[in-house]
Amino acid sequence: xxxxxxxxxxxxxxxxxxxxxxxxxxxxxxxxxxxxxxxxxxxxxxxxxxxxxxxxxxxxxxxxxxxxxxxxxxxxxxxxxxxxxxxxxxxxxxxxxxxxxxxxxxxxxxxxxxxxxxxxxxxxxxxxxxxxxxxxxxxxxxxxxxxxxxxxxxxxxxxxxxxxxxxxxxxxxxxxxxxxxxxxxxxxxxxxxxxxxxxxxxxxxxxxxxxxxxxxxxxxxxxxxxxxxxxxxxxxxxxxxxxxxxxxxxxxxxxxxxxxxxxxxxxxxxxxxxxxxxxxxxxxxxxxxxxxxxxxxxxxxxxxxxxxxxxxxxxxxxxxxxxxxxxxxxxxxxxxxxxxxxxxxxx
Amino acid sequence: xxxxxxxxxxxxxxxxxxxxxxxxxxxxxxxxxxxxxxxxxxxxxxxxxxxxxxxxxxxxxxxxxxxxxxxxxxxxxxxxxxxxxxxxxxxxxxxxxxxxxxxxxxxxxxxxxxxxxxxxxxxxxxxxxxxxxxxxxxxxxxxxxxxxxxxxxxxxxxxxxxxxxxxxxxxxxxxxxxxxxxxxxxxxxxxxxxxxxxxxxxxxxxxxxxxxxxxxxxxxxxxxxxxxxxxxxxxxxxxxxxxxxxxxxxxxxxxxxxxxxxxxxxxxxxxxxxxxxxxxxxxxxxxxxxxxxxxxxxxxxxxxxxxxxx
Numbered sequence: 001x002x003x004x005x006x007x008x009x010x011x012x013x014x015x016x017x018x019x020x021x022x023x024x025x026x027x028x029x030x031x032x033x034x035x036x037x038x039x040x041x042x043x044x045x046x047x048x049x050x051x052x053x054x055x056x057x058x059x060x061x062x063x064x065x066x067x068x069x070x071x072x073x074x075x076x077x078x079x080x081x082x083x084x085x086x087x088x089x090x091x092x093x094x095x096x097x098x099x100x101x102x103x104x105x106x107x108x109x110x111x112x113x114x115x116x117x118x119x120x121x122x123x124x125x126x127x128x129x130x131x132x133x134x135x136x137x138x139x140x141x142x143x144x145x146x147x148x149x150x151x152x153x154x155x156x157x158x159x160x161x162x163x164x165x166x167x168x169x170x171x172x173x174x175x176x177x178x179x180x181x182x183x184x185x186x187x188x189x190x191x192x193x194x195x196x197x198x199x200x201x202x203x204x205x206x207x208x209x210x211x212x213x214x215x216x217x218x219x220x221x222x223x224x225x226x227x228x229x230x231x232x233x234x235x236x237x238x239x240x241x242x243x244x245x246x247x248x249x250x251x252x253x254x255x256x257x258x259x260x261x262x263x264x265x266x267x268x269x270x271x272x273x274x275x276x277x278x279x280x281x282x283x284x285x286x287x288x289x290x291x292x293x294x295x296x297x298x299x300x301x302x303x304x305x306x307x308x309x310x311x312x313x314x315x316x317x318x319x320x321x322x323x324x325x326x327x328x329x330x331x332x333x334x335x336x337x338x339x340x341x342x343x344x345x346x347x
Numbered sequence: 348x349x350x351x352x353x354x355x356x357x358x359x360x361x362x363x364x365x366x367x368x369x370x371x372x373x374x375x376x377x378x379x380x381x382x383x384x385x386x387x388x389x390x391x392x393x394x395x396x397x398x399x400x401x402x403x404x405x406x407x408x409x410x411x412x413x414x415x416x417x418x419x420x421x422x423x424x425x426x427x428x429x430x431x432x433x434x435x436x437x438x439x440x441x442x443x444x445x446x447x448x449x450x451x452x453x454x455x456x457x458x459x460x461x462x463x464x465x466x467x468x469x470x471x472x473x474x475x476x477x478x479x480x481x482x483x484x485x486x487x488x489x490x491x492x493x494x495x496x497x498x499x500x501x502x503x504x505x506x507x508x509x510x511x512x513x514x515x516x517x518x519x520x521x522x523x524x525x526x527x528x529x530x531x532x533x534x535x536x537x538x539x540x541x542x543x544x545x546x547x548x549x550x551x552x553x554x555x556x557x558x559x560x561x562x563x564x565x566x567x568x569x570x571x572x573x574x575x576x577x578x579x580x581x582x583x584x585x586x587x588x589x590x591x592x593x594x595x596x597x598x599x600x601x602x603x604x605x606x607x608x609x610x611x612x613x614x615x616x617x618x619x620x621x622x623x624x625x626x627x628x629x630x631x632x633x634x635x636x637x638x639x640x641x642x643x644x645x646x647x648x649x650x651x652x653x654x655x656x657x
Binding site: 002010013014212220224226 | 396398415416418419421422424426428430431432433434435436437441445446448449450493
């Protein structure tokens with residue numbers, strides 16, 4: 001079993017390099033997965049945000065006060081001097097994203113049913129501005145409805161009615177990714193990111209081995225020995241299996257696919273430096289398109305179709321399903337049960 | 348006979364690497380394969396070891412036909428490749444242990460043999476070193492130790508001293524003689540004629556895949572007409588004097604260049620006396636005088652018309 005022992009020695013010698021990959025990517029996986037879980041929590045819950053608004057009213061009236069009160073639910077009012085340059089600066093430096101000016105005579109005209117206008121100056125393409133617009137429209141459209149239907153309504157009773165109407169709220173259920181339940185756990189993300197490091201480790205380990213065993217001089221030297229080629233190949237195969245199965249114990253089918261790719265790479269490359277480069281290219285590519293870094297639900301259909309030819313895709317997919325099925329505590333219990341059953345059988 | 352190779356022919360396309368090469372190696376001898384680079388030495392070794400398929404011929408080792416799966420024959424052969432063939436991931440000790448372990452299963456015996464090999468090549472202080480940390484000379488010694496640690500009957504060494512310092516080379520050559528004294532038959536290939544001349548009991552000179560001469564160094568030197576080479580530092584030798592010198596008895600050639608007179612004479616006695624008498628008689632001023640016996644390079648030169656290191 002000289003060749004087998006040699007294989008294991010070379011693997012042991014390469015453990016530090018593999019550990020660099022493992023530790024680096026474990027740390028990255030931990031950080032990324034924990035941040036993804038936080039991100040997911042944010043997406044799964046609803047939180048009202050407030051925009052910064054400069055509210056400039058050139059007149060005071062109960063209607064304007066009521067409006068200001070309503071707008072205050074979704075806006076933080078920033079006090080600014082009513083000077084063109086100061087207002088422009090405030091927008092430019094994002095001190096406010098919305099400047100609303102209510103001109104003199106607005107209330108009177110509005111109460112008479114005239115077509116009156118407010119002035120707005122905004123930061124372009126800001127989603128929060130659309131939210132303010134909606135609020136303004138909702139307030140004054142409802143007010144217009146009351147004015148049209150209840151002739152002679154006072155500003156005070158109008159504001160009171162509006163306050164009552166607009167205090168109604170609807171319960172909101174947030175659904176993410178269309179029809180997929182947003183129930184990914186920490187371990188789910190962790191294992192998805194781990195796919196990269198595992199793939200890299202196996203390529204690194206087996207690639208180096210293939211380089212060593214494919215060295216022409218060493219091959220010839222071994223051929224001169226009384227150990228048959230069949231025996232050498234058998235020992236090599238056995239050692240390969242031990243290495244692969246050791247990894248497989250952690251990552252099941254995923255590693256075998258990786259091993260095949262690693263084996264291929266190890267046979268194709270001719271330099272140690274090339275292994276690192278290729279392992280990065282080969283691992284990062286599938287990780288990106290398979291959903292290790294970005295959830296599969298966010299990837300396009302064609303991308304996923306291409307990704308389905310890579311082992312990473314199936315690994316991530318399986319991971320996602322496992323995460324939905326059970327918690328890892330159950331898996332641990334299952335593993336312990338298997339060991340106990342096996343032990344009893346031996347006894 | 349330890350090795351009997353008959354009519355080996357190996358072609359690489361149009362190039363004939365071995366051209367009906369035949370030779371035999373007797374038990375207990377150091378058999379040298381001498382020839383310039385590309386003469387077919389390594390090809391011959393590879394064919395003997397069945398590492399290469401040859402187009403024609405037959406190889407017998409220990410009286411049996413050598414084939415790629417003749418593992419019982421391989422068990423008694425040690426090989427030291429031209430290129431250092433060791434694992435960079437293993438230490439010096441682990442490398443020797445690995446290669447010895449390919450031949451020896453018994454753990455205690457293997458340990459003893461590995462320790463002996465380490466001692467033999469003088470790598471005791473470097474057993475925990477990795478090959479990349481070794482100098483060229485030490486690396487070659489490791490390569491040799493990996494080749495003979497299992498104490499084979501036949502050791503084949505393919506240019507084991509290429510690109511190393513003279514000190515390491517001498518140590519390796521002494522080691523080879525020691526292995527031979529302990530009973531190993533050795534095939535030694537080199538393009539360094541001094542090495543081959545120093546350690547080999549029988550030599551085969553190869554050129555373009557053909558054996559152009561085989562024998563002991565004395566037998567090889569006896570094949571050529573050159574008896575001795577006399578070199579004289581001399582001044583103002585004229586063409587007339589050179590012509591007269593060439594007509595002296597037993598003189599093969601006379602050459603005068605850069606105030607050095609080189610006279611080659613045939614086999615026989617008193618050649619030096621004849622030359623000195625002539626110089627005195629002609630009144631030629633002279634300085635140092637050297638007299639050398641022919642080398643293997645002279646043999647190669649006379650047989651092929653070119654220098655061994657051309």
